[in-house]
Amino acid sequence: MHTLAAEGLRKRYGDLSALDGFDLHIPSGVIHGLLGPNGAGKTTAVKALATLIDLDAGSATVAGFDVRTQAAQVRRRIGLIGQNAAVDEVLGGRQNLVMFGRLYGLGKSGARARADELLEIFGLAGAADRAVSTYSGGMRRRLDIAAGLILTPAVLFLDEPTTGLDPRARNEVWAAVRETAARGTTVLLTTQYLDEADQLASEISVMNHGRIIANGTPEALKRQIGGDRVTVTVGLRDDLHDVAHQLSAALGEDGVTDDDTRTVTFELAGVTALAGVVRALDELAVTPEDLLLRRPTLDEVFLTLTEKEPAR
Ligand code: ATP
Numbered sequence: 317m318h319t320l321a322a323e324g325l326r327k328r329y330g331d332l333s334a335l336d337g338f339d340l341h342i343p344s345g346v347i348h349g350l351l352g353p354n355g356a357g358k359t360t361a362v363k364a365l366a367t368l369i370d371l372d373a374g375s376a377t378v379a380g381f382d383v384r385t386q387a388a389q390v391r392r393r394i395g396l397i398g399q400n401a402a403v404d405e406v407l408g409g410r411q412n413l414v415m416f417g418r419l420y421g422l423g424k425s426g427a428r429a430r431a432d433e434l435l436e437i438f439g440l441a442g443a444a445d446r447a448v449s450t451y452s453g454g455m456r457r458r459l460d461i462a463a464g465l466i467l468t469p470a471v472l473f474l475d476e477p478t479t480g481l482d483p484r485a486r487n488e489v490w491a492a493v494r495e496t497a498a499r500g501t502t503v504l505l506t507t508q509y510l511d512e513a514d515q516l517a518s519e520i521s522v523m524n525h526g527r528i529i530a531n532g533t534p535e536a537l538k539r540q541i542g543g544d545r546v547t548v549t550v551g552l553r554d555d556l557h558d559v560a561h562q563l564s565a566a567l568g569e570d571g572v573t574d575d576d577t578r579t580v581t582f583e584l585a586g587v588t589a590l591a592g593v594v595r596a597l598d599e600l601a602v603t604p605e606d607l608l609l610r611r612p613t614l615d616e617v618f619l620t621l622t623e624k625e626p627a628r
Pocket of ligand 1: 329332333334352353354355356357358359360361
């Protein structure tokens with residue numbers, strides 16, 4: 317069964333269709349990445365699934381309850397963590413979590429027990445009684461996530477959880493997100509960082525103009541937009557354009573050159589096409605400084621998919 321299922325969601329703001337036939341199906345306990353350029357409709361989709369806005373058409377269930385007719389049941393089963401932290405700076409981490417527990421209707425001892433459990437899970441037990449204002453960015457984000465998990469929601473909506481964090485703090489938050497899913501909560505992650513989706517999500521949906529335009533595992537999406545890439549780095553910048561020209565003739569396509577890094581990159585029709593690259597370099601008598609064979613990045617997938625669609 318899907319923990320989250322949406323079909324044909326539509327939402328208009330005046331002339332603009334923020335959601336225009338949005339479909340999404342997510343099984344339980346996974347991390348699903350929702351990607352899209354600015355204005356694609358990600359926030360609108362999350363708000364609709366979290367029962368914060370009314371839909372014009374379509375149907376959706378979260379944890380088996382209808383978002384349009386059973387909003388109260390849905391709300392009891394979701395956590396929503398936006399960009400702006402809801403935690404209190406002056407209070408300590410434990411006090412914050414106890415306060416959230418009480419707000420969510422837990423008794424005093426229940427709220428304390430849940431706070432201690434979450435502090436332990438997210439590695440904050442040692443800082444539990446320090447004011448949040450003294451926390452690092454990563455600790456604060458982990459506390460935000462803990463606050464969203466007080467009632468062990470079936471679905472956690474997580475909006476750009478690592479914006480503005482340094483790489484170490486980002487890793488800490490990623491570990492917290494993975495831990496959340498491992499404990500059975502389905503995570504819908506919206507992010508602009510494609511490497512974040514690549515690291516965390518088992519499945520990714522790419523959204524544009526209010527609908528999903530591609531869906532699959534990160535690997536499947538990379539395969540979908542074409543084969544491996546080969547990047548040739550030359551030692552001398554003067555050789556770059558000759559090499560690009562020769563390779564382009566050998567492979568029958570134009571490459572992407574970058575003067576700054578002295579590289580030219582081609583999409584390969586198959587790994588055997590690599591032989592053609594080596595032959596062409598040999599004919600030119602140019603020894604490359606580096607020759608790198610790699611899969612497309614999720615950035616390349618994203619650009620290819622969203623650029624195919626005209627902007628609105
Ligand atoms: P971002 O990555 O920039 O947050 P997004 O994918 O989350 O973008 P949405 O915020 O869902 O996109 O917006 C989708 C479209 O709907 C945008 O064109 C936006 O301007 C418009 N929109 C969203 N909310 C409203 C509103 N309350 N009134 C009018 N237009 C809105």
